[in-house]
Amino acid sequence: MSVVLEARGLGKRYRSNWALRDCDIELPSGRVIALVGPNGAGKTTFLRLATGLLRPTTGTVTVLGAEATADSAEAHAQVGFVAQDHPLYKRFSVADLLRMGRELNRTWDQDWAVRRITALDIPLTRRAGELSGGQQSQVALALALAKRPRLLVLDEPLASLDPLARREFMQTLMSAVAEPMSGDEELTVLLSSHNVADLERVCDHLVIITDGRVQLAGDIEDLLAEHRVLSGPNTGVLDHADSAHGDSTIHATRGDRQVHVVVRNGGTQVMPGWESHPIGLEELVLAYLSRSKVGDEPVRRPEVEEVRS
Secondary structure, three states: OOEEEEEEEEEEEEOOEEEEEEEEEEEEOOOEEEEEOOOOOOHHHHHHHHOOOOOOOEEEEEEOOEEOOOOOHHHHHOEEEEOOOOOOOOOOEHHHHHHHHHHHOOOOOHHHHHHHHHHOOOOOOOEHHHOOHHHHHHHHHHHHHHOOOOEEEEEOOOOOOOHHHHHHHHHHHHHHHHOOOOOOOOOEEEEEOOOHHHHHHHOOEEEEEEOOEEEEEEEHHHHHHHEEEEEEEOOOOHHHHHHHHHHHEEEEEEOOOEEEEEEEOOOOOOOOOOEEEOOOHHHHHHHHHHHHHOOOOOOOOHHHHOOOO
């Protein structure tokens, strides 16, 4: 497996509070990677460490073989970044922004950028501050892609967009993934979002962060195969179910009549009167988020700390 990002003992502390700690992970190249977690979980901190915008308190993070904090034009040229608020110089016209991008990036593709903006019916003469939220997000994405990065980092780019703008943004993104601009170089996308439905359509790798720690990481197809939902009657045997499944239990919910237990063990033996069901991505994500919310310990498996093919 070719690795685009590797973190070892990565942590970031603000005074006495750890925003991220003990992060050991490898992310594969050529994938669309979903980064999921609640607000305040450490997602933005992780992304800013990965793009060199923050320096770690502990550990290291390397991107495409170079330290993310390295003051290297070559390293920064390979990484594109779009922040949640799509920061643009509001008084600049779109043409001014493209001209600035051309002057600042040696690998800049001006022809592609102009074609992309024109195809979206965004006037080149319009000031950025006069654009709609969806148009601003598209310009920000075009600026990030026109530098022909090998890693594109997107921090909640869909948060403020309406459904139509979200769809158009994702269509642009997937077109870039399907037809990389950098010759034979694969484009890797690291996308943070709360909208699991959007992620499910485009992502093939998943990372869940809660409470400043990585809880789960791996190919989505493999993770869904490893997890199951066990359903049985609510007869007060939930403790027995937890005991039977041991450390594989991720989260359990009790209804009036039934108990549902998410387990990480596709081969777990099902107790009499219980049924085993496949799990969906949203259900998997919610199980880990709920697990952290009630104060459970993270699942400690090798796949969480080192993703390998």
